[in-house]
Amino acid sequence: MKQNIDIEEFGYKSPFRVPDNYFSQLKSDIHKQTENLNFNPKFLEYFNLKTIAPAFALASIFLLITFNTLISNQAKNENVSIDEIYNQIIEFEIENIEEEYLFDLVLYEDYVYTEEIEYLVDNNTDYDLIIE
């Protein structure tokens, strides 16, 4: 039989616990791990999304133009249609695509709510900039 349950009655307390003296040990472990680390150099601030994205876009446009020019020239020289060359390139890409990407594509639903986080993590985003 179904019964009415109100989760507010659980008391909001977390049922988890930690080993004895865990937090003093944690502090000491963190210090051990950071004592030989350096701060990230400040010049890395310039290598962030704001600077990399436009540079990447420009590079992509340049590559696209070069690629199209090369294909057109090749087609003219070899009497091969551009469509055939495109098909060959697509076949090549499909044969060589990493399984991991295919897997991600199949599980596209993930991206409904994780794409922002995944994008930021994959791009090693400066966390301070995420706030902006």
Add this chain to the structure above:
Amino acid sequence: MNKYTDQELLIMLKENEKINFVFNYIINLYQERIYWHIRKILISHEDANDVTQNTFIKVFENLNKFKGKSKIYTWIYKIATNESLSFLKKKRKYFFENLNNVSSGLLSNLKSEKYFDGNEAERKLQKAILTLPPKQRIAFNMKYFDNMKYEQISEILGTSVGALKANYHHAKNKIQELLKEN
């Protein structure tokens, strides 16, 4: 321990020799809260311990770049949340699981977790919470267990207050339905 405002800490951060002092202060102030935040996401103490340490290493490495555009606790919580989700993502890749189904792995963590003091009802509640998608689960935990304000959660997760309220309502109903069924 003396209390410093974010503004005071920011001024100290500009003086390089005080960065270690600020970092130490931040650990003292936030390590427990950050640990518990991560623990509720990852369930396992061992995983939470690793991710908490990674979070503070990231904080340390980026402390000199912190500009005070957000509150320090928001910034650290955000790092902790991203580190936790990143950890789940790595696990998903390792086990070829959909991120939504990471809950099955977390459920098994819950079953085998030795640092769990809850009674049977609390274990059922945790199981029901684990059925929520990760981001919704994080928001639910922050509201339900940590009693954080929607505005704070919104700053950390980058989700609107309205969406968070709706999410909490849906999550609560879903959990109650699951508890009724069991």
